[in-house]
Each structure stands twice: as C-alpha cells, then as structure tokens.
Amino acid sequence: MRDVEHSIQLVPDYRVHHQAPYRLSIPMATKLKRQLEELSRLGFIKPSNSPCGAPVLFARKADGTLRLCINYRGLNRYTIKNNYSMPRSDELFGRLAGNRFFTKIDLRSGYHQIRVAADDQLKTTFRSRFSHCEFTVMPFGLTNAPATFQRSMNDIFRDILEQYVLVYLDDILVYSRTLEEHLRHLRDVLDRLRRHGFYAKLSKCDCPIAFYSRQLLPAEINYTADEHEVLAVVNAARHWHHYLHGAPFTVRTDNSVVQAFLTKPKLTPRQARWWRDLSEFSFTTEHIKSETNRVADALSRRPDHDQEHIQLSSISVTTVHHSVIDEFRPDYRDIHATLRSGKTVPNYSLGDNDLVYWHGSPGTREPRICVPSTGQLRVRAEAEFYDQAAAGHMGFHKTLARLSRLYVWPKRKDFVKDYVAKCLTCQEVNSVNHLPYGLHQPLPIPEGRWQFILMDFIGPHRPPTPRGHDAILVVVDRFTKRAHFVPCRYAISAREVVDIVFNRVVRDHGLHLSIISDRDPRFTSRFWRRLHEVYGIQLRFSSSYHPQTDGQTEITNRTLGDILRKIVRDDQQWDLHLAHKEIANNHAVSPATRMSPYYCDLDYHPRVPADFLRPSQLHPDTSCLALDD
Numbered sequence: 001m002r003d004v005e006h007s008i009q010l011v012p013d014y015r016v017h018h019q020a021p022y023r024l025s026i027p028m029a030t031k032l033k034r035q036l037e038e039l040s041r042l043g044f045i046k047p048s049n050s051p052c053g054a055p056v057l058f059a060r061k062a063d064g065t066l067r068l069c070i071n072y073r074g075l076n077r078y079t080i081k082n083n084y085s086m087p088r089s090d091e092l093f094g095r096l097a098g099n100r101f102f103t104k105i106d107l108r109s110g111y112h113q114i115r116v117a118a119d120d121q122l123k124t125t126f127r128s129r130f131s132h133c134e135f136t137v138m139p140f141g142l143t144n145a146p147a148t149f150q151r152s153m154n155d156i157f158r159d160i161l162e163q164y165v166l167v168y169l170d171d172i173l174v175y176s177r178t179l180e181e182h183l184r185h186l187r188d189v190l191d192r193l194r195r196h197g198f199y200a201k202l203s204k205c206d207c208p209i210a211f212y213s214r215q216l217l218p219a220e221i222n223y224t225a226d227e228h229e230v231l232a233v234v235n236a237a238r239h240w241h242h243y244l245h246g247a248p249f250t251v252r253t254d255n256s257v258v259q260a261f262l263t264k265p266k267l268t269p270r271q272a273r274w275w276r277d278l279s280e281f282s283f284t285t286e287h288i289k290s291e292t293n294r295v296a297d298a299l300s301r302r303p304d305h306d307q308e309h310i311q312l313s314s315i316s317v318t319t320v321h322h323s324v325i326d327e328f329r330p331d332y333r334d335i336h337a338t339l340r341s342g343k344t345v346p347n348y349s350l351g352d353n354d355l356v357y358w359h360g361s362p363g364t365r366e367p368r369i370c371v372p373s374t375g376q377l378r379v380r381a382e383a384e385f386y387d388q389a390a391a392g393h394m395g396f397h398k399t400l401a402r403l404s405r406l407y408v409w410p411k412r413k414d415f416v417k418d419y420v421a422k423c424l425t426c427q428e429v430n431s432v433n434h435l436p437y438g439l440h441q442p443l444p445i446p447e448g449r450w451q452f453i454l455m456d457f458i459g460p461h462r463p464p465t466p467r468g469h470d471a472i473l474v475v476v477d478r479f480t481k482r483a484h485f486v487p488c489r490y491a492i493s494a495r496e497v498v499d500i501v502f503n504r505v506v507r508d509h510g511l512h513l514s515i516i517s518d519r520d521p522r523f524t525s526r527f528w529r530r531l532h533e534v535y536g537i538q539l540r541f542s543s544s545y546h547p548q549t550d551g552q553t554e555i556t557n558r559t560l561g562d563i564l565r566k567i568v569r570d571d572q573q574w575d576l577h578l579a580h581k582e583i584a585n586n587h588a589v590s591p592a593t594r595m596s597p598y599y600c601d602l603d604y605h606p607r608v609p610a611d612f613l614r615p616s617q618l619h620p621d622t623s624c625l626a627l628d629d
Contacts, residue, residue, distance in 0.1 A: 004152040006138040006145065008120040009080040017074030018053040021128050028058060028066075033130055035068050040133075044112055048134035053127035054141075059246040067246075069140050070126045076143035084147035092166045092173075099175040101182035105189070108199045110170030111145055114138040114152060156192050165189055212239050227271070229257040234274045237281055248282045259285045335370075358408050368408040378415060381407050396420045401589035401596070405605065446479040449601055450509035453477055455501075455517045460490035461574070469575040473497070475505055478516075481590045482597035485582045487575035494522040498531060514538040559585060583608075 024032060039045045054074060058066040096102075107113070116124060116138055124135040124142070138145050146169060153167040164185040166173045174189050176182035193200065214235065216228075223231065233251055237244055251258060267275055339350035349357045349367060357367035371377050385403045400416045409415075420426065446452040459471025471490035476483045484504050488496075505512075515537060517523040523539070532539055586597040587608070593600055 004148065004155065005115050005117045006120070006142070006148045007117040008075070008123045008142070008144070010078050010123070011080060014078040016051050017078075018051065018127075019055050019071070019074065022055045022057055022071075024129075029129065031058070031066055032056060032068070032128060036128070036130055036133070039068075044137045045133040045135055048122065048125045048132055050122040050125035050132075050134060052123060052125040053132065054125070056126055056128045060242070067140065070124075072124075072139075072141040072143070075123060076141075079143050082144040082147040084151055086146065086150055087166075087168055089168065092162075092168065095162050095166060096175055099177050101176045101179055103174045103182070103186055105172040105174070105193075105200045107170040107172070107193075110198070111140055111149060112137045113198055114149060156196050156198075157189070160185075160188070212236055226257045226261075229253070229255050230261050230271070230274055233258050234277055237278060244281055244283070246282075248284075250284050250286050252286045252288050254288055256285075256287060360408070366405070368404070368406055371407050371409045378409060378412075379419075395426075395588075397591060398588035402587055449479050450477050450505075451479065451513045453505065453512045453515055455515055455523070457490065457520060464489075465573050465575045467575060472578065473500055475501070477509070477597075477601070480597050480600040481593065482586050482601045483582065485578045485585075487578055492522075494525045494528045497522050498528070511535060512537060 036045070052075070054070045054072050057069050057071055059069050060066055114137060116135055121134045121136055124139055126133060126135075126139075138148065149169055150167070153169070153172075154161065157165050157167055157172075161167065164174060164176055164181070166175070172189065174182070174186050176185050190200075212235070220228075220231065233253075261271070262275070262278065264271070335345050335348055335356055336350070338345050339348065339356065347359050348370075349359065351357050356370045358370050359367045371381050381403065385399055396417050399420060400413060403412070403416060454474075454476040456474050457471050458474060461470050464470035465487075467487070468489060469487040471488050471492075473486040473488050474483060475486070486500050486504055488500065513536075515523075515532065517539075522528060529539065583606075587605070589596050590600075596605065599605055
C-alpha cells in the first residue's frame with residue numbers, strides 16, 4: 001500500500017450516523033453479494049462492530065458496469081473538510097499547446113489503492129442485508145477522498161507535473177512534442193506508477209471527444225430562443241447519459257438561460273419534463289463569452305453564413321466604393337460593359353455612381369438598382385429595410401414593398417420571405433395572430449384624410465424613462481392608416497391630452513370630425529366632452545371590455561409593441577426610439593390600401609438613407625409598386 005493514508009477528522013459535536021439498508025432488486029442484490037465477496041477476498045473490507053452504518057447503493061459507470069457506492073452523507077455532514085487545491089481543467093488544457101502526442105492513463109480502482117487510517121476504519125462502516133463491514137481502503141463517497149487521492153498523485157509526479165504529465169484524480173495525461181520524447185516520458189510515468197503500486201486499467205486508457213447535433217423537429221422550430229438553449233442541454237444529457245450520469249460535470253455556455261431554468265418557479269408541462277430529466281444529473285453552469293464559444297458555434301459562425309449588419313455612413317450620390325462595384329459587376333458584366341461603351345440596353349441605364357439601374361415597365365417613373373448575387377449586397381439591401389431602427393422588422397409583405405421601391409433582382413420575393421422567416425428576434429417577440437371574435441359591425445368608411453381618428457394609451461411602462469415618460473399616446477388616421485406616437489406620462493390629465501392632440505395632430509392635419517377611443521376617464525371627462533362639443537367633433541367610444549371596436553388602434557399598438565421589443569434591448573430609454581418607430585410604421589405598406597401611410601397621406605414617400613444611392617439627376621419616386629411586382 002501507499003505511504004499516503006486517508007484520515008477522517010470529525011467535528012466535536014459529531015453524532016453517530018446509522019441508516020437502514022436500501023431495498024434492492026434481486027439482480028442488484030445478487031451483484032452486491034458477489035462484489036462484497038470479492039472485496040473481502042482482496043482485503044478491502046472486513047467485518048465490523050461499529051455502531052455506525054451507511055446504506056449501500058449502485059452507480060452505473062461509463063463502461064456500463066455497476067460501481068458499489070456508500071451513502072456517506074451522514075458521515076460527511078460531520079467531517080472537517082479538506083481544502084486541498086484541486087486542479088482546474090481549463091488551466092490544465094492550456095499546457096497542451098504545441099504538443100502532438102498524447103497518452104491517457106486511467107487507474108484501476110484508484111480510490112481502493114489508498115489505505116484508510118486504522119483509527120478511522122470504524123467510521124467507514126456500511127450495512128447491507130448480507131453483512132456489516134468497514135473499509136480498510138478508501139471507498140467512494142467520502143467527502144475528502146478526492147483531495148487525498150489528488151495529493152498522492154501530486155506527490156508521485158511533483159517534479160514533472162505540467163512538464164509532460166497532467167493529473168486530475170485517477171486520470172493521467174502524458175504529452176510530448178515528438179514521438180521519441182513521448183516514449184521516454186511514457187516510460188517514466190509508468191515506472192513511477194509501478195514503483196508506488198498503482199495499476200492502470202487498459203480498457204479505459206483512451207479519451208473520447210464527441211460532438212452531437214441534430215435537426216430540430218417541426219414542432220421544435222416554434223420554441224422560443226430560450227427554450228432552444230435548454231433543449232440543447234437536455235438532448236446532450238440524454239445522448240451522453242452513459243458518460244454523465246453519476247458524475248459531476250460542467251456545462252459551459254454563452255447564455256445564462258439554463259441556470260435560470262433550473263430555478264424557474266413556474267414551468268409549462270414540456271419544461272417540467274425537461275426539468276425532471278436534468279434533475280438526474282449533477283452539473284453546474286459556467287458562462288463563457290460568445291466569441292470564445294467557437295467549438296459549439298462553429299457551424300453558425302462559418303464565414304459564408306455571416307450576415308453583416310449594414311452601417312450607415314456619409315455616401316456621395318455620384319460615387320460608390322470600389323468594393324461595391326467589384327461585387328456588383330460579375331452578374332451584370334455584359335450589360336455594364338455595353339452601357340460603359342456608350343451603347344444602350346433596353347430597360348437599363350448606367351448611373352453616375354457606375355451602378356446599373358432597371359427602368360421596368362413604361363409606367364414606372366423611378367428606376368431601381370440591379371443587385372447582383374455576389375458578396376453580401378442582397379443581404380445588406382434587405383437589412384436596410386428590415387433590421388435598421390427606421391425599418392422596424394415590419395414583416396414580409398411590408399418589407400418587400402419598401403425594398404422593391406429601390407432595388408430589383410430575380411426571385412427577390414423568395415429571398416425576402418426566407419430572410420424574414422429566419423429572423424430570431426421576430427420569432428421570439430412577435431404577437432400571435434388569430435381569427436376575429438364574433439360578428440363584425442364595422443365603423444363607417446372615412447371619406448377623407450384625418451377626418452376620423454383613433455386614440456389610445458399604451459402603458460404604464462415600469463420603470464419610467466429618465467425623462468419621466470411611462471406611456472405612449474397613439475393617434476391613428478382611419479383613412480390613411482398614418483400614426484403618431486407621442487411619449488407622455490400615464491397620469492396626465494384631459495387638459496394635457498388636449499394640448500398633445502392640438503400640438504401634434506391638429507397643427508399638421510386640421511380639426512377632425514370624429515374621435516374613436518376606449519372609455520378611459522380622460523376621454524369621458526366633462527372637460528373633454530365639452531371641448532369637442534364646442535368644436536363640433538363627434539366622440540365615439542368602444543364597448544366596455546371589447547377593444548375590438550377600436551381595432552385599428554389595437555393593431556397599431558401591437559405592431560408598435562413588437563417593434564419596441566425587437567429594437568429596444570439593453571436599456572429602458574424607449575422614448576428616444578419612438579421617432580424611428582413612427583417612421584417604420586408609416587413607411588410600411590398597408591395590406592388594406594396597398595400603399596404606405598406616408599404615400600396615402602402625402603402622395604410621396606419621404607426619403608430614407610437608402611435613397612441616397614439613387615442617381616442625382618432623378619427625382620424622388622412618386623409611385624407605389626405593387627406588392628407582387
């Protein structure tokens with residue numbers, strides 16, 4: 001036996017621990033009897049008269065065999081803990097840089113090769129239906145056993161540790177730069193083990209490194225982003241159950257969802273099943289930065305899958321960066337060369353910025369840029385009208401209509417549909433659409449702009465912004481669908497609402513004929529009613545507990561909420577983003593009018609940053625393309 005012995009030091013108020021044996025199945029009991037006989041034959045256990053007694057249980061090892069374990073929790077509760085420093089796996093792996101040859105050695109029954117101090121053997125007593133015995137060697141389950149074993153290994157290899165050998169408990173890794181060095185190092189390590197009486201288990205002297213992935217099922221695609229993160233851990237634990245069950249391990253991830261999931265107070269039935277599966281394992285989570293999680297994110301970080309976010313900058317109307325031109329030319333080389341030579345090509349022209357423009361049908365007054373398939377130009381064009389703050393993630397039809405006003409390429413409808421469908425932000429926060437409730441009694445169709453408006457409050461939002469805003473007043477014109485989003489305090493009075501309406505609506509659009517709103521106290525107050533009676537404005541109220549009456553405002557509120565959740569992430573200063581959201585909402589084509597609210601109200605599209613790519617000699621577009629152009 002080794003010079004190192006395992007001692008068990010107890011606290012002064014120690015109480016004798018004893019517990020009835022666990023009931024075992026007949027196959028388990030047969031296995032237990034055989035193992036006890038083998039341990040007795042090897043001299044690892046002996047009969048005991050100790051008043052202590054811990055129950056016996058089995059744990060399945062990675063190779064499928066059963067390991068005899070003792071439930072020493074009662075003893076460990078009163079054991080003085082040994083704070084011997086254990087090596088960190090990440091630091092150990094850092095020592096392997098530059099080496100090419102590796103050999104892993106796993107010791108056979110490593111703990112059983114350490115003797116328990118004679119005075120402490122009584123404390124290791126365990127009981128079963130077959131015997132009452134104590135260990136003469138260190139058993140599994142003692143709280144200080146890992147520290148004792150690590151200390152013995154460090155003593156054996158102290159002068160060569162981290163030079164060409166790493167030790168973590170009974171796992172030994174020998175590493176070298178050349179084959180000749182490796183044979184010499186391996187011979188030295190094996191000789192030290194032989195001199196100290198440690199033996200290796202040849203069947204375990206390997207180091208498998210595995211990767212696991214699978215395609216999401218159709219139903220799993222609809223899970224939230226957080227549920228996808230938890231599902232990955234659950235599936236990995238199920239797949240490597242034979243490695244992980246019964247052994248502590250660490251989940252290194254670039255998100256904190258898994259740890260929060262384990263302490264979540266309320267779970268759905270599906271999440272409860274996941275929690276039950278994960279509760280069988282003993283693991284901790286360790287957060288790592290996303291950019292360092294290269295192994296797990298290898299596929300998603302392939303360069304050909306990257307979709308870089310466009311960065312707006314000051315651009316000359318007549319000059320485009322040469323890298324854009326270089327990416328542009330391959331798809332349109334012949335057309336570009338013909339136009340540069342001074343010849344004409346039907347429906348195509350060459351702009352001052354050296355880009356090819358398509359004029360489309362004779363009725364189209366504004367040419368559009370031809371976007372090739374090379375590089376990331378189409379992705380960048382799509383991002384301009386979908387991901388930017390002034391775009392607002394407005395969905396397939398509205399994004400396609402806006403993009404088609406400036407760009408053209410074959411099968412762009414399919415490209416936009418695929419781009420929008422893969423947006424993780426939209427999958428996470430979009431509202432659920434459903435069939436309308438009951439019979440509809442629609443309001444009269446307005447005959448002109450800003451004659452009939454809808455009003456509603458969104459809020460209160462907690463906490464308020466630094467400017468004291470905790471609500472949004474939404475005003476929508478029923479004819480053009482154009483909306484105004486005004487940040488305000490949720491507790492404002494009816495007089496303050498009147499000031500906002502006159503400053504933001506009446507000033508620009510004139511007095512309206514009718515207002516439709518819910519039964520908010522500010523809209524039903526005597527002051528509000530009397531003021532609108534003087535101006536001859538009719539007030540209409542939705543039915544109690546039936547917001548569908550004011551359906552247009554409710555839809556706008558939902559759209560605004562979706563946009564804010566997609567854009568405002570890291571702070572609560574949402575009121576600074578409202579101007580961008582109003583632009584995004586009013587630029588989006590309405591399915592009802594097949595025009596954007598801006599175009600329906602102003603008869604033209606206000607300019608956006610992408611419009612600066614148009615030729616300088618052309619005027620702003622005054623047409624609105626069909627959705628399926």
